[in-house]
Structures are given as structure tokens and as C-alpha cells.
Amino acid sequence: MSNPKIRIHDIATNEIIDREMTAEELAEYTAVKEMLKQEKAEATAKAEAKQAIADRLGLTADELKLLIS
Numbered sequence: 568m569s570n571p572k573i574r575i576h577d578i579a580t581n582e583i584i585d586r587e588m589t590a591e592e593l594a595e596y597t598a599v600k601e602m603l604k605q606e607k608a609e610a611t612a613k614a615e616a617k618q619a620i621a622d623r624l625g626l627t628a629d630e631l632k633l634l635i636s
Contacts, residue, residue: 571596 570587577584588596621631 570589570593572585573588573592575584575586576582617631621628626634
């Protein structure tokens with residue numbers, strides 16, 4: 568499998584260069600991608616926990632927003 572591509576567009580000359588990521592760029596790309604995946608999972612878990620509390624209290628989403636804000 569080849570590395571993901573990087574597109575460089577020089578707007579002064581309108582030259583477009585497509586190239587594969589270097590090993591360093593790929594490592595950074597993978598780390599950022601994993602970090603974003605983890606942040607999304609944490610946000611989802613937090614939202615589910617809030618919803619579970621609201622459900623136990625019998626609150627609607629609008630009522631919960633009013634309490635939090």
C-alpha cells in the first residue's frame with residue numbers, strides 16, 4: 568500500500584505537485600488521526616453519560632440545556 572498523497576499548489580505559478588507523504592509526515596498524520604478519533608470517542612462517551620443522567624432524572628434535552636446554561 569502506498570502512502571497517502573500530499574498536494575502542493577503554488578498559487579503564484581499555478582503549479583500543482585502531488586507526492587507521497589514522507590515517513591515523518593505519515594507518522595504525524597497517523598498520530599493526529601488517532602488523537603482525533605480518541606477525542607471523538609471521549610466526546611461521545613461524555614454525551615451518552617449526560618443523556619443517561621437526564622433520562623434517570625426524567626428531563627428532556629431542552630430542559631437539560633436550560634439547566635446547564
